[in-house]
Amino acid sequence: MKNKKWWKEAVVYEIYPISFKDSNGDGIGDLRGIISKLDYLKDLGVDVIWICPIYQSPGQDNGYDISDYYAIKPQFGTMDDFDELLKEAHDRGLKIMMDLVLNHTSDEHPWFIESRSSKSSPKRDYYIWHDGKNGLPPNNWESYFGGSVWQLDEKTGQYYLHLYSKYQPDLNWKNEEMIQELYKMIRWWLKKGVDGFRFDAIAHIVKAKGLPDAENPNHLEVVQANQFFSNLEHVHDLLRKLNEEVLMESDIMTVGETSGLGPEQALEYVGNERHELNMVFQFEHMTLDSPSTGTSRWETRSWTLPELKKIMAHWQTTLHNKGWNANYLGNHDQPRQVSRFGNDKEYRVESAKMLATFLLTLEGTPYIYQGEEIGMTNASFKHIQDYKDIETLNFYKLSQMQQVPEDKIMAAIYAKSRDNARTPMQWDASEHAGFSDSKPWMKVNDNYREINVEAALKDPSSIYHHYRKLLALRKQHKVMVYGEYTLLLPEDLELYVYTRTLAEECLLVVLNFGHDTVEFEWPDQLAYDAGELLIGNYEGLPEGESEQKKTIRPYEARVYKLIKKRAQKIHCP
Missing domain, CATH: 2.60.40.1180 (Golgi alpha-mannosidase II)
Known part of the structure; x- marks a missing residue:
């Protein structure tokens, strides 16, 4: 088999730590909670555990705003807990993939605190600072979370750039000293023994020269401005250098979050001779239920099966023998797959099994998101107070300002909110779904008494056992991997x-x-x-x-x- 690799044959299980399992009764999932469920994951049959950010963070974007790359956020535990998790996972033949954000940091990171202290700060150029234009921001780009990408810093009178929230300033990848600091940090984690990295928002680390205005910016979708900060050519130079100087030293797996590209562009990242990333997450199938001419990802439309086939076939055939796919139907940023692509009512079990069969019989590395193996569904909470996601709350506030009817706002949230995937894992039918002994950080989905791990384990015809059978078949039949x-x-x-x-x-x-x-x-x-x-x-x-x-x-x-x-x-x- 050409270009046989361990990470091609692996199946990845994504854990959103805050919602996976609480071990100490504070209502927040933690590392020791993950340790307690390693045997469950081993029995399921997965090979790699992808852990969403657990670094020190103020939590403005649930950990994707890192304030210290070398520390574990206390709510998750300690570095000793992480070391134990790594050892216990490796003892079971499981690998650990870290989620790493290299596009931006928290505004509470020491680099940024120093950077904003004065225009002459040695770390000023670690971030992207600019003067405004006639009292306005440097350009009209809009952020993914709403509003301008520019935030005025009163102390120095300049603006800093943030593609996401104002609490997440973008790093300046033109600064070699900053780049070397990131290299040093990645080597530190590799020395610990981690087995790979998922690089968040990696397609955005390069911004267009001159920072030109977008012709028709939009505060909800950032469609027009994307061309100025997504998948630009210099990204590949930077990734090849990262690979050559750091990543190639270890036999690890890497996957990049790269929105806004097709398979031909993806080959520029993952082609066999490119030496950049092992695979990337594509987003074309994630936009199936969004209007092709719409301006908001919160809008929905009906889609047809031939549309899905066309997208998936294009990726499957274009990358065959040339690169590698990363296959997923849901994750921490997307609605629950059975609610989106299946039928979460009368055919929840059948459609969840069907989607599992689909995912695990495609060419590429499959990614299972926590709870998919028991058919967890969208939450559809009645009150906005039950939602925690910054993107969802910003959308709600903006829609209210625009006098959008409440029922229409909530319908969009029910369909598209990231919080649909972030409700606590449903372990059993006890109070708080067995996730915690106390009130969880976020409300548990109301259907946890019927949909939970304990019930699934006891039922030989459950969704969970269908996943187990599929994973076992994938290991037995290499055609499911390389065919x-x-x-x-x-x-x-x-x-x-x-x-x-x-x-x-x-x-x-x-x-x-x-x-x-x-x-x-x-x-x-x-x-x-x-x-x-x-x-x-x-x-x-x-x-x-x-x-x-x-x-x-x-x-x-x-x-x-x-x-x-x-x-x-x-x-x-």
Whole structure:
């Protein structure tokens, strides 16, 4: 197999620490809580644990505003706790991937405190400072969290740039001294033994020369200004240097958060000969339910299955043998996958299993977000007071100022808020869902009595056990890891069908993304007949089903290991 790597064969489980498991009864998830659940993760069958930021932070953006890269935030525990977590994970054959923010720091980081102390500060140039224009900010760019990207500092009379909140000033990647400080910090974590990094907002570390105005900036989507601070060419020079001087020293995995690109651009980051990142997170499928001509990510629209197929097939085929995919359907920044892509009401179990089958049979490293393995859903809290996310609260305030009706505001939040994925993990049916012995930092989803780990473990037909079976199959069949993806029935509105082929082995994946029963006729172009049904998400098969015509039930998923037709010598399909 060409370019075989351990991180290609791995399955990653993302943990949002504050919401995973509280060990000391303060209502906040922590490192010792993660340690207590390592056996659970090992039994599930994952290989890598991606931990969202646990560094010292004021928490303005739930840890993505780092004030000390070398310290653990006390609410999560101590560095000794982290060292124990690392050891206990490694003892179980689990690897640890850190979430690292290199685009910006907290405004409480010592670098920034020193930087803003005076224009002559030795660290002034660690950040991006500019004079205004006629009493206005240097340009009209708008931040991802609303408002201008520029914040006036009263003491020095200059503006500093922040693509996110004003509490998250962007670092200046033109400053070599600052870059070397980041290198030093990354080496420190690698020496500890961490196994990889997820680089947050890494596509934004370079800003356009001259900081030109956007033609039509928008405070909710930042669509027009993106061209001036996303995926610019110099980003690749910086990442190659980071890789050559630091990352290549260790056999680790790296994944970058890179919004706003297609697979051809992605190859500039992850191409086999590029030596930058192992893989990147793409966002095209995350915009399916947003109006293509809209101005706000909070708006929604209906989408069709052929649209999803087109996006995924483009990524699967473009990167095959040239780079590597990072596959996900949800994370800490997105709604729950079963609420977004499935049916979280009458077909919650079936659709959650179907989506798991989809995720784990694509080419690329799969990322499972905490709670997906038990089918956790969006929260849909009635009161805005129950939400914590800075982006959600800013959207609510801005919408109120614009006199948007309350029900419309909340409907958008129910569909798109990042807090949908940040409610506490549902471990059992006891008070606070077994997450904590006291009131959690954030309200638990109301459905925790029905949807929880304890119940899932006891039920052999649960979503959890379907994940376990899929993960075991992925380890047994390398075709699920390295096999070539070929899309069938691209225009079918209900069935998503594709093959995975590696040498003489071929799998056929049949997924029903709808709530109707549909007929599936065995494709004539397949040089294979139906063989063994490796896994399905329904018990048994419909009566009267033939080899040539299959009855696919609502949100059903089937994976067949195919056998060659007699006298056939050609490959599949």
